[in-house]
Amino acid sequence: MVYDGILLSLVIGFFRGGSLKGLANMKLRGGWLFPLLLVIQIIIFALQNKVSIIEKLSNSLFLLIYIIGLIFLWLNRNQPGFTVIFMGVLLNFIVMALNGGRMPVSVEAAQFLGREYIDALKAGTYGKHQAITSETLLPFLGDIIPLSPPYPRRQVISIGDVVMNVGAFLFIQHLMLSAPSEKTSTAPASR
Template identity: 60%
Template sequence: MVYDGIIIALLVGLFRGGNFKGLADMKIKQAWVFPVLLMIQIVIYILQNKIPILGFYSNTIFILVYLVGMYFLWLNRHHPGFVVIFIGVFLNFLVMALNGGRMPVSIEASAVLDPYFVEALKNGLYGKHAAITESTRLAFLGDIIPLSAPYPREQIISIGDVIMNIGVFFFIQYLMIGKIEKNSTPQVTTTN
């Protein structure tokens, strides 16, 4: 869902007269952390059912990825939108931590997905996700919001995902437009 938010923010930024120059100029502390965390999650997702020991520790690794990600966001909290992103990530982390390192997913909401994914979810073989059950804690923070047509991609998102994307939107708008407006503000000079 984060990628969708980035694309939407970029399109809105262009529509509002912004440009990509601000994206090139962004200064984020420890910027290498985000791609590394993303790659770790992709590797675990691909290999967790093929390498038993990795599957055994995958929940713990997902929690560690979230902790490092929140630290990265906290380091960069001075950027517009990063505190909002942090709140969204924290809500996702909280529900996952309380549910054994897996994001709870509503089976009813997952009806918008391919039946293969619903079966994998029910069988506990779907990445860092698990079906919501009677014992799920804070289920309302799980993936319970279905997105389908006219939305271009069928998926299920959480309240944390929505909040995170709002923060991403603010940050990208600042980079594409806010910096332009800040730099183009006329300077008033006085003469004696």
């Protein structure tokens, strides 16, 4: 879902006359953490059902990734939108931490994703997700919002995902619209 928000923000930024130059000039504290976390998460997904130690530790590793991500966001809280992104990630972290390190997903909201997904969800073998049950704590913070056509991708998202996307939108709009335009940088100085 976050990728969708980033793409939408870029498109709207261009329509508003923005430029990618602002993205090139962004300065983030601990910026090296974000790509590292992404690589670790990809490795966990790739090895989750193949390497027993990763399988046993995957829920804890997902929570560790969220904690490091929250630290990164907190370090950059002065950036426009980062406090909002932090709140969205925190909401997702809270519901996952309270439910054993997995994101609870509404089976009803996910019905359109297919029988295989629902079976894997109920069996607890689908990545960092698990079905919402009567035992689930704070289920309203889980993936309960279905997105289907006319939305371009079928998925189920959480309130935290929506909040994160709002923050990412604000941040990208700021970067794209605050970049110096070519008109001002190439215009001759007045006397």
